[in-house]
Amino acid sequence: MRIAVLGGGRSSEHDVSLASAASVAGAIDASRYEVLAVTIDPGGGWALGRHPVALVPTAGDRARLMSLEADGPPPIQVDLVFPVLHGPWGEDGTVQGLCETVGVPYVGADVTASALGMDKALFHTLATAAGIPRLETLIVMHPEWLHDPQGVRDRVAEAIGYPAFAKPARLGSSFGISPIPDEAGLGPALDLAFAHDDKALVERRATGREVEVGLLGNADPHASPLGEILHDSEWYDHDAKYRPGGMRLVVPADVPAHVQDNARSLAVRAWNAIGCSGLARVDFFLEGENLYVSEINTIPGFTSTSVWGRLMAGDGYEYPALVQRLIDLAFERHSAKAAYRG
Numbered sequence: 346m347r348i349a350v351l352g353g354g355r356s357s358e359h360d361v362s363l364a365s366a367a368s369v370a371g372a373i374d375a376s377r378y379e380v381l382a383v384t385i386d387p388g389g390g391w392a393l394g395r396h397p398v399a400l401v402p403t404a405g406d407r408a409r410l411m412s413l414e415a416d417g418p419p420p421i422q423v424d425l426v427f428p429v430l431h432g433p434w435g436e437d438g439t440v441q442g443l444c445e446t447v448g449v450p451y452v453g454a455d456v457t458a459s460a461l462g463m464d465k466a467l468f469h470t471l472a473t474a475a476g477i478p479r480l481e482t483l484i485v486m487h488p489e490w491l492h493d494p495q496g497v498r499d500r501v502a503e504a505i506g507y508p509a510f511a512k513p514a515r516l517g518s519s520f521g522i523s524p525i526p527d528e529a530g531l532g533p534a535l536d537l538a539f540a541h542d543d544k545a546l547v548e549r550r551a552t553g554r555e556v557e558v559g560l561l562g563n564a565d566p567h568a569s570p571l572g573e574i575l576h577d578s579e580w581y582d583h584d585a586k587y588r589p590g591g592m593r594l595v596v597p598a599d600v601p602a603h604v605q606d607n608a609r610s611l612a613v614r615a616w617n618a619i620g621c622s623g624l625a626r627v628d629f630f631l632e633g634e635n636l637y638v639s640e641i642n643t644i645p646g647f648t649s650t651s652v653w654g655r656l657m658a659g660d661g662y663e664y665p666a667l668v669q670r671l672i673d674l675a676f677e678r679h680s681a682k683a684a685y686r687g
């Protein structure tokens with residue numbers, strides 16, 4: 346069986362994804378699977394080694410990687426796609442849609458869950474409807490901000506107040522996000538967010554701690570212990586996330602048992618709200634004993650030393666076993682779905 350591991354991608358999280366994909370490729374059981382490391386360049390081109398390739402359908406639950414060169418290597422059959430892409434065009438349902446279209450099983454959340462998990466504004470709306478606690482949030486579209494900035498200022502002052510945070514709806518790794526200390530900071534923070542997306546969120550600034558739960562499974566996911574993120578930065582920015590030594594993860598977090606239980610059950614509710622499968626990491630703000638779900642990441646940072654891997658390791662899942670479990674879950678989901686194919 347051959348597994349195509351997709352790394353890189355078109356989003357600003359390209360480099361983060363390359364690191365995650367290399368980790369996954371190295372952890373796949375080489376005695377059971379042949380790994381095809383496919384790199385997607387920032388322009389969107391796919392390559393297998395030096396050869397530009399495309400994923401195309403074939404008969405059965407498989408696909409083929411076809412060389413795009415006239416005298417390139419012959420087509421290679423692919424039994425499973427393992428997308429290890431963060432951010433837009435990878436974590437957002439687009440690559441998942443390609444896999445559905447060509448009919449090949451793939452690891453992780455499906456098209457809908459990926460799109461809902463990627464979009465912080467849609468997630469906010471869904472989570473709120475599901476009774477999942479969220480920080481006060483305003484969704485702002487770029488045209489509204491361009492045409493009626495005073496209206497946006499008024500709404501933020503009324504619904505959120507200061508300090509606040511602004512962020513693009515569909516990105517990750519803390520890109521495009523900034524704190525807003527006061528009303529004068531709103532414009533620059535929204536302009537930064539709108540440099541990345543035409544949809545942005547303004548949220549009340551949480552005071553307190555950041556905790557996270559890892560999830561693994563399909564219909565009835567396993568929730569990891571709660572982990573706490575500690576860092577010395579003003580907030581958990583890109584540098585704190587990726588600079589070696591920039592953050593410290595404490596597992597299990599030092600919180601009362603009922604907070605831990607509450608976080609794990611809220612994480613599963615967030616999972617169910619988007620209809621997730623495979624894996625996810627749910628991030629929270631913790632103010633006193635009050636938990637607010639911040640976001641769900643359907644392809645969280647994925648190296649053996651990333652938060653998700655370490656949360657799961659805290660539960661006895663070693664990294665290669667995790668990768669194998671994700672492969673098994675992908676085939677299970679694919680067969681389960683096939684039963685409903687009309």
Ligand SMILES: Nc1ncnc2c1ncn2[C@@H]1O[C@H](COP(=O)(O)OP(=O)(O)O)[C@@H](O)[C@H]1O
Pocket residue numbers: 480509510512516517518519520522548549550551552555580581582628639640
């Ligand atoms: N409303 C908020 N209050 C306080 N800190 C925030 C808020 N929103 C974001 N942050 C800070 O920014 C970081 C990244 O924000 P997040 O929404 O998780 O986006 P990303 O998808 O880039 O991880 C958070 O981990 C936190 O440190």
Ligand SMILES: [Mg+2]
Pocket residue numbers: 628640
């Ligand atoms: Mg986050």
